[in-house]
Amino acid sequence: MELGVIGLGRMGRIVVDRVLDAGHDVVAFDIDEDAVADAADAGATPANSIAAVADQLGTEKRIWLMVPAGDPVDAALEELDPHLDADDIVVDGGNSHFEDSTRRAEAVDAAYLDCGTSGGPAGAELGFSLMVGGPQWAYDELVPVFDAVATGPAGHDRMGPAGSGHYVKMVHNGVEYALMQTYGEGFELLHEGRYDLDLEAVARTWNNGAVIRSWLLELCEEAFREEGSDLGTVADHVAGGSTGTWTVQESLEQEVAIPLIYEALGERFDSRTGAKFSRRLANRLRYGFGRHDVARTERSE
Ligand SMILES: NC(=O)C1=CN([C@@H]2O[C@H](COP(=O)(O)OP(=O)(O)OC[C@H]3O[C@@H](n4cnc5c(N)ncnc54)[C@H](O)[C@@H]3O)[C@@H](O)[C@H]2O)C=CC1
Ligand SMILES: O=C(CO)[C@H](O)[C@H](O)COP(=O)(O)O
Known part of the structure; x- marks a missing residue:
């Protein structure tokens, strides 16, 4: 199988390596040119834009997005969509909100798989746990890729319809x-x-x-x-x-x-606040009702 991978950071690069190791071909793109060059050194075919990934794949394109959740996913889909039709499959392996995924599944012409990914960088060795939502046919079609990226056949499953993978x-x-x-x-x-x-x-x-x-x-x-x-x-x-x-x-x-x-x-x-206001107030209230000592601290302002 030939897989386009967009986003070659900590997680996307693992997808590339594991898919290559399983004997498939990869076309790789990232906005970071060094990441693309590194993936090419590992055996992927480099692409110089998102559209080029789609162009460099044959008919029946299979594309895995591993970019930060939110705007980068929408931006990638906007660029990809003119190149996709109903026979194509896009996987979003990032931590997208499940409602964004159901919206995107409706909007894109390709079949859309929302894929919750767990395991972190340790997955390079072990493989990931993959929780997939979306059309059954698209999941079935990508089983060889999921087998490679996950710990194995037991490390992935289809959770249900669009959104369910990211929900889980x-x-x-x-x-x-x-x-x-x-x-x-x-x-x-x-x-x-x-x-x-x-x-x-x-x-x-x-x-x-x-x-x-x-x-x-x-x-x-x-x-x-x-x-x-x-x-x-x-x-x-x-x-x-x-x-x-x-x-x-x-x-x-x-x-x-x-x-x-x-x-x-x-x-x-x-954990991100300094002295916690509610605790300071409780400290002062104990003085109010019981004349207990008020612990005081130096304040900067
Ligand atoms: N790091 C972790 O342990 C886990 C991360 N995730 C999710 O996986 C996704 C990726 O995470 P990481 O690999 O850790 O992030 P990362 O920051 O290491 O990599 C993201 C990559 O996407 C690239 N990128 C950003 N916008 C792009 C665009 N428009 N087109 C092409 N490339 C673009 C960046 O240059 C970067 O190389 C996120 O949604 C994250 O929440 C999910 C499970 C675990
Ligand atoms: O999905 C993860 C682990 O399972 C990622 O590490 C994710 O980046 C954690 O993000 P946050 O701590 O903000 O929820």
Whole structure:
């Protein structure tokens, strides 16, 4: 099979390499010329524009987008669409909002597969987990590509119609937030608690047979090994948050309570503020009702 890949960053480049390794051909484009040159060195055919990707593929074009979610996806589709017809297939493997994906599936002439992708850069070796939404025929047609990009045949499946792949990935990310939060809380208690513990040793022991072993826990083990039990200079500032926000928004629309995911998202937002206003007010209110001491801090303004 011949696959066009647009977006050759951390994730797109893995798609290229794994598809090439499986014996398929790749036509590759990125707005970063160096990324295109690197992909060409790895065996892909370089293209110098999005339209050129479509032109360089034969009839029945199969194209994988791995660009940042949002405007770059719409921009790529706008440029591709005049070159596509109903026999063609476009996969969006990024973290797009599922409603954007259903809109795009309606708008483009090609069959559109929204593909939630999990596994991160570690997927270069292991392959990804792929959650695909869209027409069955298009999914079936791309099974050889999904087999190559995923961990294997068990690492991908069609979730349902347009939007369902990115919907499942959105919820996956909400779960990811809550798992990160709960490991964080457990290790915080161990760190602050009554024993002087080697947290790498704790994580390693848990990862060997414990009920709570997982890949995220292996990453905790790696973090403590590389940074130390006190996490060294790692700041308490957590970036990102879009996919968790979408998960919480959807839970409100569906009236499904997901308090752990909501709490984890809130913690992430909290990590970006300095002194927290509500805690400062609680501090002052305790003086108001009980004449308890008010802890005070130097303020810059
Ligand atoms: N990094 C991760 O662990 C994961 C990322 N994702 C999603 O995969 C998508 C890609 O992520 P990464 O590879 O990490 O990002 P990245 O920032 O490493 O790569 C994005 C690439 O897209 C290129 N690009 C941007 N606009 C373009 C355009 N209009 N045309 C062609 N190329 C364009 C950039 O030059 C860059 O090389 C995002 O939607 C992300 O949320 C999904 C799962 C895991
Ligand atoms: O999808 C992912 C992991 O599963 C990506 O790492 C994504 O970039 C996470 O983004 P955020 O933390 O902003 O939700």
